[in-house]
Amino acid sequence: MIDNGKQDPIQQDRMNHARAEMLGRLRRRKHETALEREFYCSPEEYQVDLEMIWYRDWLFVGHDCEVLNPGDYLTVQIGEYPVVVVRDRSGGLNAFHNSCRHRGSRICSAERGSVTRLVCPYHQWTYHLDGRLFAARDMGTEFDKTQWGLHRVHCASVGGYVWVCLAKVAPDFEPIRKHIEPYFLPHKLHQTKIAFETTIVERANWKLVWENNRECYHCSANHPELIRTFPETPTVTGVEGAERNPLITAKWSHWEDLGLPSRFHLSDNGQYRTSRMPLVEGAVSFTMDGKAAVRRPLIDSIAEPDLGTLLLFHYPSTWNHVLADHAISFRLLPMSPTETLLTTKWLVHKDAVEGVDYDLKRMTEVWLATNEADRRVCQENQIGVNSPAYDPAPYSPVHEGGVIQFVDWYCTELEGRLAQDARSSGSRVD
Numbered sequence: 001m002i003d004n005g006k007q008d009p010i011q012q013d014r015m016n017h018a019r020a021e022m023l024g025r026l027r028r029r030k031h032e033t034a035l036e037r038e039f040y041c042s043p044e045e046y047q048v049d050l051e052m053i054w055y056r057d058w059l060f061v062g063h064d065c066e067v068l069n070p071g072d073y074l075t076v077q078i079g080e081y082p083v084v085v086v087r088d089r090s091g092g093l094n095a096f097h098n099s100c101r102h103r104g105s106r107i108c109s110a111e112r113g114s115v116t117r118l119v120c121p122y123h124q125w126t127y128h129l130d131g132r133l134f135a136a137r138d139m140g141t142e143f144d145k146t147q148w149g150l151h152r153v154h155c156a157s158v159g160g161y162v163w164v165c166l167a168k169v170a171p172d173f174e175p176i177r178k179h180i181e182p183y184f185l186p187h188k189l190h191q192t193k194i195a196f197e198t199t200i201v202e203r204a205n206w207k208l209v210w211e212n213n214r215e216c217y218h219c220s221a222n223h224p225e226l227i228r229t230f231p232e233t234p235t236v237t238g239v240e241g242a243e244r245n246p247l248i249t250a251k252w253s254h255w256e257d258l259g260l261p262s263r264f265h266l267s268d269n270g271q272y273r274t275s276r277m278p279l280v281e282g283a284v285s286f287t288m289d290g291k292a293a294v295r296r297p298l299i300d301s302i303a304e305p306d307l308g309t310l311l312l313f314h315y316p317s318t319w320n321h322v323l324a325d326h327a328i329s330f331r332l333l334p335m336s337p338t339e340t341l342l343t344t345k346w347l348v349h350k351d352a353v354e355g356v357d358y359d360l361k362r363m364t365e366v367w368l369a370t371n372e373a374d375r376r377v378c379q380e381n382q383i384g385v386n387s388p389a390y391d392p393a394p395y396s397p398v399h400e401g402g403v404i405q406f407v408d409w410y411c412t413e414l415e416g417r418l419a420q421d422a423r424s425s426g427s428r429v430d
């Protein structure tokens with residue numbers, strides 16, 4: 001692993017100032033109220049978000065089924081860091097900084113691919129799939145190949161989802177694995193394929209994208225396609241009340257009898273949540289008519305067509321739906337203070353055949369329309385928040401409990417990490 005964040009002194013000064021300002025505002029903030037403007041548009045505060053959140057936490061980057069065989073790789077750009085995830089010859093997953101040890105060229109530029117070895121396109125330094133340097137032409141007799149392997153990035157996979165962490169010392173992945181695995185393993189997502197994927201740029205700060213995702217206050221006016229099948233009720237979209245809803249608890253008991261963990265479970269620090277939620281009565285999938293989109297279900301051994309939707313969010317990089325017939329993953333990546341990349345993937349059983357078992361348009365139209373509407377509302381939100389006249393108001397206690405929960409997670413983590421860093425660098429924090 002390498003050290004993050006080497007900066008020149010002037011930049012360092014600006015960043016120290018931004019950290020102190022943010023810490024002050026976090027400490028003064030009104031709970032259950034939207035954040036102040038700078039959190040959403042300041043370049044320095046965006047850089048603090050990268051360093052304190054995105055470069056420290058586990059991030060979902062892709063699926064096991066995308067890197068199934070030795071030599072398969074996928075790439076991802078996390079802030080300033082290009083990263084490559086590659087399956088090695090013994091079946092292990094490795095992640096590396098996608099930056100050649102010779103003069104730094106990016107090695108893999110495609111989003112996905114398959115190689116025998118990783119070959120830098122610039123001067124052809126060649127690396128084993130486990131990152132060791134295999135060959136470097138004409139480097140002289142003193143050159144020691146063993147010293148110039150690729151720098152590693154932490155990597156883990158659970159339930160068909162691949163994660164990386166850029167931190168020098170990563171947070172323990174085991175609590176995440178223990179939480180997610182029982183819910184996701186039965187759906188056999190490692191035995192799927194990507195039927196369709198799309199990447200869009202939302203011209204909005206990554207936190208506005210999350211805030212929009214964590215409530216359905218906006219759904220009736222903006223998502224006519226989605227609300228045909230997805231209940232707008234805050235007990236489904238939010239973070240409390242589901243266990244007091246007898247319709248939901250009856251479904252949970254039924255699904256759990258089938259061997260599918262379903263109950264609402266929020267991690268201790270509020271960073272991730274799993275829960276299986278019923279769709280609108282009579283609907284089994286996110287289609288315009290509510291009927292299944294894929295004839296071949298994800299789980300061969302369970303005939304039940306209505307498994308609701310298994311939800312997972314993990315801040316800051318992903319939210320997910322797993323239905324009986326297909327799964328949809330959403331991956332966020334920050335691009336700038338006011339731009340976020342959203343990649344959506346539709347996964348089906350690996351043997352499902354397009355045109356026979358599923359129709360791509362039927363399967364994707366609801367979420368394509370929903371993503372587009374969300375892109376529009378997030379962009380308009382950003383334009384309004386950019387205004388010096390923007391004045392943060394309270395969130396709706398009825399509909400925006402999920403937003404309050406996200407903002408609390410962000411503020412608590414950021415405040416704790418900023419204070420700890422300030423303490424360890426000897427700066428005053430009060």
Ligand code: FES
Pocket residue numbers: 100101102103104105120121122123124125
């Ligand atoms: S930069 Fe990669 S081989 Fe030269």
Ligand SMILES: [Fe+2]
Pocket residue numbers: 212213218219223370373374
């Ligand atoms: Fe939405």
